[in-house]
Amino acid sequence: MKKKRKRYKIRIERLAFSFSVISMLILLVLNGAISIFSSSKGKVNDTTLLVKSKQSFVVCIDPGHGxxxxxxxxxxxxxEKDIVLKVGLKVGQILENNNIKVVYTRKDDETILGSDDREDLKKRVQISHDNKADVFVSIHCNSYKDASIKGIELWCDEPNTKDELLAKDIQNELYKLxxxxxxxxxxxxxxxxxxLKNNDAISALVEIGYLTNKDDSKFITSKDGQAKCAEAIAKAILSFKESIKK
Incomplete structure (x- = not known):
């Protein structure tokens, strides 16, 4: 009888130990799930334009001139060279915050890409090619002898192409401002x-406004205006990325 009690006691202890181990494992799994859920929620930022994704999309930002x-x-x-540099760097920062790989044709005002205009333009395209950019966006300001002329102007390769879709996305986001x-x-x-002509990437050139127009110039030379233009361009690129994935 004592032996039976002893065996019974051992079985009870083993069952208790097993139950304890299983309980611990369940708690660990639940805690892990809660941690993952919390951390993923923590990644969402009010200033983030889209949920982060794998860094397999490359964007080349080209602040014109310099x-x-x-x-x-x-x-x-x-x-113009100073305005578009500030806008371009801000566009890149927003994209990088959304886990997009960004390359720049220039990040400062000292970079000299070529000894003449053609060599300069060739180098900008080469940077895009070398980095296998999916999208290339060149940022500029416009001018005209008639100071009453103003507006957002987009250039792309051909109608009914992905280039045109990108251009329209950028145009629409800027116009919302x-x-x-x-x-x-x-x-x-x-x-x-x-x-545009010599670029393998999906490409668009954006003129954010006319520096020769009083109203356009006031907005795009201001810090707030430049920040808003950058946010609009970045949002358009992110939206375009999602649209071609679908």
Whole structure:
């Protein structure tokens, strides 16, 4: 009888130990699930435009002009090269925050890409090619002898292409800011642009406004205006990325 009690006691202890181990495992699994859920929620930021994804999408940001090439100029003496550099760097920062790989044709005002205009443009396209960019966006400001002319102007390769879809996405997001007019999209086949014609990536060139127009110039030379333009361009690129995935 004592032996039976002893065996029974041992069985009870073993069952208790097994139950304890199983309970611990269940708790560990539940805690892990809660941690994963919490951490994934923590990744969502109010300033994040889209949920982060795998870093397999490459965007080349091309702030136009630079160094000796000032581009156009506002009435108050602000150069195009400085405006588009600030906008371009901000676009890249937003994209990087969304786990997009970003390459730049220039990140400062000292970079000289070529000894002449053609060599400069060739180098910009080469940077895009070398980094196997999926998307190339060149950022500029516009000018015209008639100071009443204003608006957002987009250039792309051809109608009914992914390039046009990207251009339209950028145009629409910028137009939502309501700081200027929306002009017709232009195609490089009518007036060839080197960075579009010779680029393997899906490409668009955006003119964010006319520095020769008082209203456009006031907005795009301001810190707030530049930040809003950058956010709109970045949002358009992220939206375009999702649309071509579908």
């Amino acid at each position: 160094a000796y090439d000032r581009g156009t100029e506002s009435a108050s003496g602000v150069f 309501k700081y200027t007019e929306k002009r017709n999209i232009k195609y490089q086949s009518n007036s060839p642009l080197y960075v």
